[in-house]
Amino acid sequence: xxxxxxxxxxxxxxxxxxxxxxxxxxxxxxxxxxxxxxxxxxxxxxxxxxxxxxxxxxxxxxxxxxxxxxxxxxxxxxxxxxxxxxxxxxxxxxxxxxxxxxxxxxxxxxxxxxxxxxxxxxxxxxxxxxxxxxxxxxxxxxxxxxxxxxxxxxxxxxxxxxxxxxxxxxxxxxxxxxxxxxxxxxxxxxxxxxxxxxxxxxxxxxxxxxxxxxxxxxxxxxxxxxxxxxxxxxxxxxxxxxxxxxxxxxxxxxxx
Numbered sequence: 001x002x003x004x005x006x007x008x009x010x011x012x013x014x015x016x017x018x019x020x021x022x023x024x025x026x027x028x029x030x031x032x033x034x035x036x037x038x039x040x041x042x043x044x045x046x047x048x049x050x051x052x053x054x055x056x057x058x059x060x061x062x063x064x065x066x067x068x069x070x071x072x073x074x075x076x077x078x079x080x081x082x083x084x085x086x087x088x089x090x091x092x093x094x095x096x097x098x099x100x101x102x103x104x105x106x107x108x109x110x111x112x113x114x115x116x117x118x119x120x121x122x123x124x125x126x127x128x129x130x131x132x133x134x135x136x137x138x139x140x141x142x143x144x145x146x147x148x149x150x151x152x153x154x155x156x157x158x159x160x161x162x163x164x165x166x167x168x169x170x171x172x173x174x175x176x177x178x179x180x181x182x183x184x185x186x187x188x189x190x191x192x193x194x195x196x197x198x199x200x201x202x203x204x205x206x207x208x209x210x211x212x213x214x215x216x217x218x219x220x221x222x223x224x225x226x227x228x229x230x231x232x233x234x235x236x237x238x239x240x241x242x243x244x245x246x247x248x249x250x251x252x253x254x255x256x
Contacts, residue, residue, distance in 0.1 A: 017234030027062030104165035168208035
């Protein structure tokens with residue numbers, strides 16, 4: 001199932017945040033773990049577009065749909081990631097419906113958007129096809145996910161979710177808490193009210209909803225609240241925490 005199809009279903013999708021390990025086996029590792037998608041982060045990782053292009057091939061080989069977060073909302077970031085073959089696009093700090101519409105315009109070809117045309121490249125597997133057919137197929141495949149992580153984004157989320165071409169909403173919980181003036185205080189009524197607005201907008205407009213979770217308990221809790229894309233932890237933290245737990249167990253056992 002492709003990412004677009006996933007956003008048309010409210011079934012649970014579980015993924016992992018990739019911020020460090022763009023290795024040839026990463027797609028197959030996620031697939032072997034039974035995951036449904038990858039969230040490939042270019043905003044905080046330092047991954048280049050050249051790295052992105054290779055990594056997308058790794059995920060495609062394993063049959064794992066990938067969401068790519070580009071470093072900024074600019075057209076050249078979004079359109080270039082599309083040309084590299086990104087199936088799902090997410091950009092930081094979407095705060096207004098105008099920004100969301102510009103994102104759609106950057107990702108979609110005519111008549112749904114204003115993306116510059118580049119065909120028979122990575123995103124269409126170098127295949128030749130009639131232009132109208134190629135543009136239509138690309139528009140069917142590309143998936144727009146708006147990252148809501150500002151106070152204005154939460155305030156305007158209903159209008160953002162209403163835009164044709166927006167397939168899903170994603171909550172950036174840390175940045176949202178900072179924007180609300182309550183860094184990391186996720187139990188604060190301001191944060192809870194913002195969450196409620198985002199969840200309500202996703203339900204009202206029939207859009208998928210996702211977020212990163214640090215543990216399985218939160219993943220289950222957010223699924224029950226209406227989130228269908230649950231991104232469990234990230235490559236760095238899974239490795240670090242797994243090694244830390246094992247090393248602690250071995251050292252404690254060795255004392256006996």
